[in-house]
Amino acid sequence: MDPQMKRGFIEACVLASLHERESYGYQIIRTIPTVLELTESTLYPVLKRLENAGQIAVRTSEHKGRLRKYYHLTPAGEARLTEFIAERAQIRDIYDYIEGYSGKDSAHE
Amino acid sequence: MNKHEYLEELTHQLRVIPDDEIERARAFYSKSIDDRREEGLSEQEAVASLESPVEAAQRIISELPTRPRATAKLHAEKTSSFNRTAPANADTTDSSLSVPLLIGITILTLIVALVLIGIWVAVISLLVGTPVVLIGTIGLGHGDIAITLAGVGLGPHGRLRAFWFTSRACCDALDEIPHCMGVSSNRCFRMISASYPMPNKSLPGCGIP
Numbered sequence: 001m002d003p004q005m006k007r008g009f010i011e012a013c014v015l016a017s018l019h020e021r022e023s024y025g026y027q028i029i030r031t032i033p034t035v036l037e038l039t040e041s042t043l044y045p046v047l048k049r050l051e052n053a054g055q056i057a058v059r060t061s062e063h064k065g066r067l068r069k070y071y072h073l074t075p076a077g078e079a080r081l082t083e084f085i086a087e088r089a090q091i092r093d094i095y096d097y098i099e100g101y102s103g104k105d106s107a108h109e
Numbered sequence: 110m111n112k113h114e115y116l117e118e119l120t121h122q123l124r125v126i127p128d129d130e131i132e133r134a135r136a137f138y139s140k141s142i143d144d145r146r147e148e149g150l151s152e153q154e155a156v157a158s159l160e161s162p163v164e165a166a167q168r169i170i171s172e173l174p175t176r177p178r179a180t181a182k183l184h185a186e187k188t189s190s191f192n193r194t195a196p197a198n199a200d201t202t203d204s205s206l207s208v209p210l211l212i213g214i215t216i217l218t219l220i221v222a223l224v225l226i227g228i229w230v231a232v233i234s235l236l237v238g239t240p241v242v243l244i245g246t247i248g249l250g251h252g253d254i255a256i257t258l259a260g261v262g263l264g265p266h267g268r269l270r271a272f273w274f275t276s277r278a279c280c281d282a283l284d285e286i287p288h289c290m291g292v293s294s295n296r297c298f299r300m301i302s303a304s305y306p307m308p309n310k311s312l313p314g315c316g317i318p
Contacts, residue, residue, distance in 0.1 A: 026144035040141045041165040045172030
């Protein structure tokens with residue numbers, strides 16, 4: 001997958017993974033679809049970016065004698081997630097356009 | 110490679126970015142290794158499942174905002190170069206910003222320097238003018254003349270006038286103690302006037318020929 005597209009999807013997937021409950025780095029990596037090939041090196045900047053944007057927040061809690069950072073969604077993150085889902089129709093239109101003009105249909109491949 | 114070695118290498122690779130960023134990245138990778146060990150992996154296996162410190166550092170730096178990334182890139186190019194003649198602190202990434210900044214600093218410095226020079230000129234004028242005003246006022250009783258002297262106190266002509274009036278004041282003071290000095294004020298003043306002639310005509314009320 002194109003890295004630029006992947007980046008946008010990773011952000012949305014991280015937000016979605018935190019929708020139900022808070023989570024920590026390694027657990028987020030395990031829950032994100034493997035097609036996105038998420039690693040610590042990819043996740044670390046994404047978490048930082050989302051945190052700076054106020055879409056996620058972090059708390060530190062003791063876990064088995066060591067400190068662990070738990071990330072959770074903020075109202076701004078919820079709004080971004082809703083926005084991303086609402087963009088689905090627009091993305092589909094773009095794919096329809098590309099398929100229509102390229103003469104290639106993904107359903108036949 | 111164990112956890113300590115991995116984090117040390119990561120720190121080394123990230124040395125071009127701010128210290129707080131390095132610390133955050135170290136903490137994140139340290140926790141990831143601990144989480145993997147908790148899953149049952151050994152320390153070596155946990156470290157091996159991560160990207161190499163070089164790849165991790167490159168990705169972290171590539172995600173930084175433009176300016177720190179450019180600085181990091183420049184630093185990396187410098188350290189990899191065999192040419193060490195360039196100054197270590199020559200950072201050209203901000204040249205577009207630094208030129209207006211330098212111009213601004215230069216203008217500000219000039220303004221401050223001019224203000225300071227003005228203050229010093231005023232202070233020196235007061236230091237020179239005040240004694241002349243006092244002597245002229247007390248000794249001669251001509252405040253208007255003294256003020257005129259203070260106004261021209263800095264010029265060569267003004268200095269001569271100041272000297273002349275000061276001498277006159279001193280000589281007048283001799284009248285108060287004629288028996289002690291044995292010299293009359295008029296004689297005293299004539300002696301001085303002969304050596305230092307008054308640039309203008311004699312002033313009324315001073316008893317000067």
